[in-house]
Amino acid sequence: MSADFYYTIEVIINGLMTGVLYSLVALGFVLIFKASGVFNYAQGVMALFAALTLVGLQNGQIPFAPLINSIFGTNLSTFGWTLPTVVAIVLALGVMVLFAYLVERYILRYLVGQDPVILFMATIGLAYFMEGFGDLMWGADIKKLDVGLPQGGNVWLESATEGWAEGFYGFYIDNLDIWATFIAVVLVIGLMVFSQYTKTGRALRAVADDNQAAMSVGISLRAIWVIVWSLAGFVALVAGTMWGAKSGVQFSLSLIALKALPVLMLGGFTSIPGAIVGGMIIGVGEKLFEYSIGPMIGGATENWFAYVLALLFLVFRPQGLFGEKIIERV
Amino acid sequence: MKLSKLALVAAAAITAASPILAGELVFPSLSYRTGPYAANGTPVADGFADYFTLLNERDGGIGGVMTKVIECETGYSTEKGVECYESTKGEGSLVYMPLSTGITYQLIPKVTADDIPMLTTGYGRTSAANGAVFSNVFNFPANYWQGASVAVNHILDQENGDIKGKTIALLYHNSAYGKEPIRTLEALAEKHGFDLTLLPVDHPGQEQKSQWLQIRRERPDYVVMWGWGVMNQVAIQEAANIKFPMDKFIGIWWSGSENDVIPAGAAADGYKALTFHAVGTDFPVFEDIQKYVVDAGKAAGTGENVGTVLYNRGMYGAMLAAEAAKVAQKMHGVAEITPSQMRDGLENLVMNDEIAAAIGFGGFGPNFEVSCANHGGPGLAAVQQWDAANQKWNLITDFMAPDMDVIQPLIDEDSAAYAAENNITPRDCN
Numbered sequence: 001m002s003a004d005f006y007y008t009i010e011v012i013i014n015g016l017m018t019g020v021l022y023s024l025v026a027l028g029f030v031l032i033f034k035a036s037g038v039f040n041y042a043q044g045v046m047a048l049f050a051a052l053t054l055v056g057l058q059n060g061q062i063p064f065a066p067l068i069n070s071i072f073g074t075n076l077s078t079f080g081w082t083l084p085t086v087v088a089i090v091l092a093l094g095v096m097v098l099f100a101y102l103v104e105r106y107i108l109r110y111l112v113g114q115d116p117v118i119l120f121m122a123t124i125g126l127a128y129f130m131e132g133f134g135d136l137m138w139g140a141d142i143k144k145l146d147v148g149l150p151q152g153g154n155v156w157l158e159s160a161t162e163g164w165a166e167g168f169y170g171f172y173i174d175n176l177d178i179w180a181t182f183i184a185v186v187l188v189i190g191l192m193v194f195s196q197y198t199k200t201g202r203a204l205r206a207v208a209d210d211n212q213a214a215m216s217v218g219i220s221l222r223a224i225w226v227i228v229w230s231l232a233g234f235v236a237l238v239a240g241t242m243w244g245a246k247s248g249v250q251f252s253l254s255l256i257a258l259k260a261l262p263v264l265m266l267g268g269f270t271s272i273p274g275a276i277v278g279g280m281i282i283g284v285g286e287k288l289f290e291y292s293i294g295p296m297i298g299g300a301t302e303n304w305f306a307y308v309l310a311l312l313f314l315v316f317r318p319q320g321l322f323g324e325k326i327i328e329r330v
Numbered sequence: 331m332k333l334s335k336l337a338l339v340a341a342a343a344i345t346a347a348s349p350i351l352a353g354e355l356v357f358p359s360l361s362y363r364t365g366p367y368a369a370n371g372t373p374v375a376d377g378f379a380d381y382f383t384l385l386n387e388r389d390g391g392i393g394g395v396m397t398k399v400i401e402c403e404t405g406y407s408t409e410k411g412v413e414c415y416e417s418t419k420g421e422g423s424l425v426y427m428p429l430s431t432g433i434t435y436q437l438i439p440k441v442t443a444d445d446i447p448m449l450t451t452g453y454g455r456t457s458a459a460n461g462a463v464f465s466n467v468f469n470f471p472a473n474y475w476q477g478a479s480v481a482v483n484h485i486l487d488q489e490n491g492d493i494k495g496k497t498i499a500l501l502y503h504n505s506a507y508g509k510e511p512i513r514t515l516e517a518l519a520e521k522h523g524f525d526l527t528l529l530p531v532d533h534p535g536q537e538q539k540s541q542w543l544q545i546r547r548e549r550p551d552y553v554v555m556w557g558w559g560v561m562n563q564v565a566i567q568e569a570a571n572i573k574f575p576m577d578k579f580i581g582i583w584w585s586g587s588e589n590d591v592i593p594a595g596a597a598a599d600g601y602k603a604l605t606f607h608a609v610g611t612d613f614p615v616f617e618d619i620q621k622y623v624v625d626a627g628k629a630a631g632t633g634e635n636v637g638t639v640l641y642n643r644g645m646y647g648a649m650l651a652a653e654a655a656k657v658a659q660k661m662h663g664v665a666e667i668t669p670s671q672m673r674d675g676l677e678n679l680v681m682n683d684e685i686a687a688a689i690g691f692g693g694f695g696p697n698f699e700v701s702c703a704n705h706g707g708p709g710l711a712a713v714q715q716w717d718a719a720n721q722k723w724n725l726i727t728d729f730m731a732p733d734m735d736v737i738q739p740l741i742d743e744d745s746a747a748y749a750a751e752n753n754i755t756p757r758d759c760n
Binding site for chain 1: 530547
């Protein structure tokens with residue numbers, strides 16, 4: 001086998017793993033859309049806010065310190081202690097649950113029965129509010145996020161495969177990507193078990209199928225919305241942590257939502273496996289295109305090619321690869 | 331009676347709402363403290379504002395006239411930047427520093443028509459260095475083409491003057507900004523015989539796996555980076571991941587702040603970047619900033635940014651604008667100068683050891699003179715290197731000159747094309 005062959009395999013493996021990272025963001029969209037029909041524009045900002053909260057708690061940062069300082073003339077910045085990662089994760093999750101409750105209490109409750117586009121507009125407002133609130137609460141500086149996950153190429157794999165062909169330097173796979181894939185698999189299995197085998201999960205599915213019917217048998221729509229937004233907050237925390245570990249936690253993290261859109265178009269807005277498979281197809285597709293065709297046309301093809309790939313799928317399956325077929329009686 | 335009272339109230343309201351008090355020199359700050367580039371925009375805006383606060387508190391302004399900074403948030407958006415210009419130009423704004431190449435391109439025809447100067451320190455349109463064509467645009471002390479040349483000169487130094495057959499990869503933000511050095515690097519590749527590999531990264535640059543897998547496969551001898559924001563942090567982390575030697579990875583001055591290296595931790599040690607000003611706080615002006623601004627509770631930010639690369643850059647830009655205002659006051663014999671007079675001040679600015687030392691900036695930046703024909707200065711730049719253990723940048727070279735034999739013809743060609751496209755008759759600078 002030639003080095004080119006192995007490098008192609010390397011590109012495919014890295015594409016799959018990058019796709020899993022896209023899927024982590026897409027999952028949050030799917031959870032909320034499935035349960036409430038709301039396209040949550042704020043999902044990217046939720047990932048940012050969750051990561052900001054995690055790193056702020058880890059570092060013992062005082063929330064709203066610049067605001068407090070400017071009002072009271074104090075000079076506060078940190079509490080002077082740091083929190084273990086696990087404790088910080090649990091607390092950050094608690095903040096996201098509180099956030100879910102507040103979203104239901106102050107936004108969604110007043111929009112029950114409104115047109116989906118109204119709910120979508122509300123999430124746009126929520127996104128901008130959260131971005132400003134996150135800035136006020138934790139500051140706009142870039143924060144290093146270390147949750148103990150290893151980074152850098154996997155040395156064992158690299159040295160074991162080095163020299164398989166002339167000019168081949170061994171497979172490069174980032175340890176962080178391996179961990180992200182593992183965590184994503186556990187997350188998806190957990191979500192599927194939760195929705196299939198728990199009472200709350202079944203209630204979520206009932207609401208997703210027909211919320212009127214679900215309400216008629218006593219399922220509280222409001223409670224379901226809090227639960228589903230909490231789950232989306234949890235997924236946002238995982239996605240924000242993975243992406244934040246790569247680049248530091250900063251406000252451009254909210255833009256990772258752009259990477260989730262072609263995944264959703266391809267995988268469907270209502271399917272958890274669709275988000276995973278869609279992410280992997282997008283990841284591999286864009287990486288292979290960039291590797292094989294990119295150099296001929298000037299490179300930087302990944303952003304637009306992901307959408308072209310998703311649109312191609314839409315021509316044949318408008319509801320996405322795993323989306324539910326829309327049948328409407330007229 | 332009622333009518334006269336109403337007129338009185340209206341007159342009072344107009345006076346109160348008037349944005350400029352008599353005797354103020356207005357310096358607009360087109361900043362971005364929000365959005366994806368906020369972490370970089372904030373320290374620059376803080377440094378800019380703090381320097382004018384210092385001038386007011388310590389010196390009573392410039393030439394006896396107090397200064398006023400009016401800040402307008404652009405979010406690094408070109409559209410918002412143009413809106414900021416339109417909404418602030420009527421407030422007596424003396425000089426615009428938009429801190430964005432995209433905004434700069436849009437403002438060039440506007441500032442020229444309005445006869446307001448624009449100073450783009452280390453960014454913007456490179457060929458604006460030709461003052462005969464770009465009468466109102468200044469890009470001293472260094473521009474992107476000069477930066478590209480200084481980077482290549484540094485590589486030449488590292489390789490004992492011979493880089494024939496070597497490969498240099500340009501990893502760049504796929505935007506007007508990132509594409510600026512390509513032409514110069516192509517000309518330099520022809521001159522010195524190195525191979526140039528172009529690796530564009532789409533905005534914002536959060537995902538760069540393809541580019542770094544290519545670098546790992548093709549093993550270029552050096553990587554030069556034109557990045558901004560998250561692209562820098564991800565690139566440095568990916569370079570560390572594939573064990574690319576950091577001392578062979580050189581960023582432009584917008585890829586060389588603490589923000590860019592700290593997220594990668596110890597792995598960023600040895601990474602290099604260009605700069606057109608010094609690093610750290612070991613200059614007398616910082617004692618004054620601390621005393622008159624930070625300790626007095628008048629700092630634009632928390633004061634934690636003082637001495638960081640981007641804070642220093644904002645402060646340096648403010649200093650250049652303030653010195654140009656002094657030149658304009660002297661030239662025209664008035665303290666309250668107009669934007670047109672400010673343009674004259676910028677065009678006759680001289681920075682030398684004596685002037686710099688007098689204002690506490692001795693050794694902070696290179697010496698240069700601006701002229702009618704040359705709005706770009708000599709383009710001197712130095713190389714700084716990150717010391718991860720001590721969390722600080724160190725200057726490892728003197729300020730070096732670019733290869734103007736290659737760059738000047740490119741500037742002449744590009745500015746002539748701009749003049750032809752826009753029916754501009756170049757000024758006679760002789």
